Amino acid sequence: MDHFCPNCARFLGTEPVPQCPGCGHTIFELPGSGSPANGGLPELVPVCPPTESGPAYKCPFCSHMLTPLKNNVLSFELLGKEIPVGSVQALRVNLLKKTITQVIVEFDGWYCGTGHKFYRSARETVKEICPVCRGALVRFGTSVISCRRCKLSMTKDQMAYLKADDLLKDEGWTHWPQPLPCMDDPPRSEPAV
Numbered sequence: 001m002d003h004f005c006p007n008c009a010r011f012l013g014t015e016p017v018p019q020c021p022g023c024g025h026t027i028f029e030l031p032g033s034g035s036p037a038n039g040g041l042p043e044l045v046p047v048c049p050p051t052e053s054g055p056a057y058k059c060p061f062c063s064h065m066l067t068p069l070k071n072n073v074l075s076f077e078l079l080g081k082e083i084p085v086g087s088v089q090a091l092r093v094n095l096l097k098k099t100i101t102q103v104i105v106e107f108d109g110w111y112c113g114t115g116h117k118f119y120r121s122a123r124e125t126v127k128e129i130c131p132v133c134r135g136a137l138v139r140f141g142t143s144v145i146s147c148r149r150c151k152l153s154m155t156k157d158q159m160a161y162l163k164a165d166d167l168l169k170d171e172g173w174t175h176w177p178q179p180l181p182c183m184d185d186p187p188r189s190e191p192a193v
Helices: 164-170
Strands: 011-013 067-088 093-111 117-129 138-140 144-147 152-155 173-175
Touching (some): 067 152, 067 164, 093 164, 117 164
Parallel strands (some): 117 173
Antiparallel strands (some): 067 093, 138 144, 144 152
16 A cells, blocks of 8 residues: 655655655654554554545645645745935935845645645745845844945844744645545534534
8 A cells, every 4th residue: 555644745655654754744643642452552644545646635624625736935025124225415315225034935735726725834044135235144143234245234123024834824824734634534523512
C-alpha cells in the first residue's frame, strides 16, 4: 500500500514511516496513545486516497474538493514610520519617506471552488529595504539599520513588521494545523443539544 504524508502529500513509499523526511510531520500518534488491543502501540493517522494532484482532501467548511498549491510564495512590502531622507534648502523643507520592510512568505496550501483557502505552516523571510534607492540595508548592532549608498540610518523601531500568519490571514488564508478531512469520510452529524 502506498503511503503519503498527511501534511505535505509527499510520497513516503510502501512501508509506513513515523515521520515525513520532507516536512518533518509526525505521522504516528504519540506513544502510549494507541489502543490496548495492539499493546498500546501508536496507530497510523488516516491518509486520504491519492489523486493525480495529491491526496483527496475536502474543504472542512463546504465539503468541496480541495486543489493543492505547492511552493506558493507571496511578497509583502510593509510601510513603517516616516524618516527624513534629505532637505531642500531653498524651500526650507525636509523630504520624508516611509521605511520599507519586505516580508516573503512561502507556504503550501489548498483552496476549494467556493473560495476557502487553507495552509498548514508558513516560512517567512524578512528584509529591510532603503526607502530611497530600494537597496539592501546593513545592520549595526541590534537597533540601527543603514544604507551605505544613501548614507541613511534608521532604527529598528521605525520599521514595520507583521507575522506571516497575520499577513496570510489578511489575504484570506485560514491556518489549519490539524489534518484535513478526506473526500470519502462520512459527513459528521451535529451533536444533539
